[in-house]
Amino acid sequence: MPFIHRLAIIGVGLIGGSLARILREKGAVGEIVGIGRGEANLRKAVELGVIDRYSLDSVAGVEGADVVFLATPVCSIPSITAEIAPHLAPGCVVTDGGSVKEEIVSACEPLMPNGIHFVGGHPIAGTEHSGVEASFSSLYVGKRCIVTPTSRTSQDALAKVVRMWEVAGSEVVIMDTEKHDRVLAAISHLPHMVAYALVNAVEGYDRFEESILRYSAGGFRDFTRIASSDPAMWRDIALMNREAVIEMMDHFAAYFARLRELVAAADAPGLERFFRESKESRDAIL
């Protein structure tokens, strides 16, 4: 039995499309309406059976929806929410999948009319690919999804969002928005910054006349897979979580400087200790 009657998804890409696929597969949703700007992508989403119909107009698209899921780049989420807020059906629950939470939740929660609730969410699952064609129904299975209620969040709205992610196969973790943004800056945003910088640094190394990237082996390719991620998405994340990202970049720079010192001093035991500590931590997360 569907527990969501009409789901409106704004931004039918990897994240929105994957949620649509799994909820349909589980029989959890009656009708799925896709909303976006790119008509070709939305038409493709209908062809693939990811959504039932689409609208290029957010206000018309959310009509009668009991759940609205926003899955566009993070900086666009507050303005889209402001646009749809006065047109939502009574009792509607609005939630999102954006990679930053503090600014989104503090901007969107107060925009909700009486009886309509915004609950922030973030599936810790994804790939370096984007668009509806990259979406797949098992994306969220066995992954964590962080949900960030506030003291104002209705328990019924929270329960509906938690149920949605559990049906999608995720383990839901409740966290406050401030902690979310610090944790994600460390375990997701910093690695993306490092990967993007590493690829540019190697490409920009001009000792030789040819581009040396084509000689890269498995290690470089594994390490930099995430530098193939969507630039507009990562522009928005870097801008919206700027303070926490800078704090982590500075923290990382201190460790990198320490490693440089060990190399410069040819400190063999120091280097081995540095690498051993890192290997032990990394082995423990596998």
Ligand SMILES: NC(=O)C1=CN([C@@H]2O[C@H](COP(=O)(O)OP(=O)(O)OC[C@H]3O[C@@H](n4cnc5c(N)ncnc54)[C@H](O)[C@@H]3O)[C@@H](O)[C@H]2O)C=CC1
């Ligand atoms: N890609 C990933 O691995 C993950 C992404 N996220 C978050 O999910 C959100 C969506 O990311 P993806 O699905 O990967 O992106 P995507 O690029 O695959 O899909 C985004 C969709 O939103 C549409 N869109 C962009 N701006 C819009 C606007 N102003 N109005 C309406 N539609 C608009 C695009 O046309 C596209 O169809 C982002 O906030 C991102 O931070 C969260 C977890 C993982």
Ligand SMILES: O=C(O)C(=O)Cc1ccc(O)cc1
């Ligand atoms: O491609 C990968 O491995 C990722 O790290 C995907 C990812 C990107 C952004 C998020 O907010 C969460 C997960």
